[in-house]
Amino acid sequence: MGCRRLRQGAAESTASLRGFSCLASKKLTFGLSSFHQSGKGLLQVMLKQVKQWKSMCKGLVLGTLLTTCMILLYSYAAPPHQFNLQEVPVPYSCSYKPAHARNVPRINSSHFSSELSKICTPKEDIMFMKTHKTASSTILNILFRYGQKHRLKFAFPNGRNDFYYPSYFDRSQVKDYRPGMCFNIICNHMRFNYEEVHKLLPEDTVYFTILRNPAYLFESSFHYFGRVIPFTWKISGEDKLAEFLREPHRYYDPSGFNSQYLKNLLFFDFGYDNNLDISDPKVKEHIKTIDEKFQLVMLLEYFDESLILLKDVMCWDLDDILYFKLNVRKDSTVSRMTGELYERATNWNNIDSMLYRYFNATFWRKVERYGFERMERDVEELRRRNDNMQSICIDGGHPVDANAIQEASLKPWQPLGERSIMGYNLKKNISRKHRKLCRKMLTPELQYLSQLGVNLWITKLWSFLRDLLKW
Secondary structure, rough: OOOHHHHHOOOOOOOHHHHHHHHHHHHHHHHHHHHHHHHHHHHHHHHHHHHHHHHHHHHHHHHHHEEEEEHHHHHHHHOOOOOOOOOOOOOOOOOOOOOEEEEEEEEOOOOOOOEEEEEOOOOOOOEEOOOOOOOHHHHHHHHHHHHHHOOEEEOEEEOOOOOOOOOEHHHEEEOOOOOOOOEHHHHOOOOOOOHHHHOOOOOOOOOEEEOOHHHHHHHHHHHHHHHHHHHHHHOOOOOOOHHHHOOOHHHOOOOOOOOOHHHOOOHHOOOOOOOOOOOOOOHHHHHHHHHHOOOOOEHHHHHHHHHHHHHHHOOOOOHHHHOOOOOOOHHHHHHOOHHHHHHHHHHHHHHHHHHHHHHHHHHHHHHHHHHHHHHHHHHHHHHHHHHHHHHHEEEEHOOOOOOOOOHHOOOOOOOOOOOOEEEEOOOOOEEEEEEHHHHHOOOOOOHHHOOOOOOOOHHHHHHHHHHHHOO
């Protein structure tokens, strides 16, 4: 009986213990579950806060970026505040030191059959009106090298690579300008304003510029600047150039942002209204004015002949005009101008076409005065010397795609959204005699400007934003 009660008590005790254990287990499970739910809720709150912080950070970054973009656009569009500058006469010449006169062969095939000599003095006061899409960057490289060699003073823009184009040029835009200062060379992009340029440079300054067949200039400009001209964004189809030329008045807005790039761009660069009617008497008057102000108007289609004429006008040596073609586009990006497209582009840019025809005629009169045989001989020698420098300096002997350029210092500026501009790789183990010259001849415009001391902070900021946004 006692044993039975003992066993019964033990069983009850075991059952009670099991019940307690089960209850404890349930409470523990409930506690853990509650803790888990509480922790999960806390984690969700924390994740929500992190997302809010991320959103705030993104908004802050975006706001900063947009503000920077607005400042950048304002800096690009707005020229510096112009004060009434004191009128201080500039000396007749601003040459650093008297240039030595030298004998130069002269010939006029119309009147002479033998070479004559003249004594001339190399020109060091120079105004190059840099037009768009006309190989003008190649000419800039020639001028940069000449200026460095002869220790000449450049009139450079401040903070960027142009004089607040498309605003008219003003002396106050020149870096460190003070009235009466001497400058030898001005050559960066500007919208020409003769009165202001004339007040900046000495009286003996040689003015020259370069033109291009307007149809091909239009094609190049449309490709290069198309993405920064808002009214072109609505053009549909794969061949936007052909579509635009089919109905230009449907798309073109004379007051649109950057509209100057798509109609009579040359005429606009010279400071005139590019939307004048072709029959307006002002058109011919302005062309005559350009002829009076500029001693030489070069033609891209006859680049080597133009350089020989430049050498003659400047009384320079052949070494001074050696060059490599800079800012060359890949052939695959060039639109083929069929007969119909060519005619439409020519007619659309009718003022530029008149301008080009006029100076094409004056160009060949200058060649005739120079002497056709002499010109042919000098062009042949220039090309031979250029080919020789190419074999000395350029790795592979030809330009390469942007992605294949090895040195950042030799990479050219690219149009928005593309990498169509080619560049060069410098050969290894170039002789000491040619090492510096080779690098200078291959250096793109922006890098060369930096080397000459120009602070391109606005241009560099724009470049940084483009890279950041992958434009």
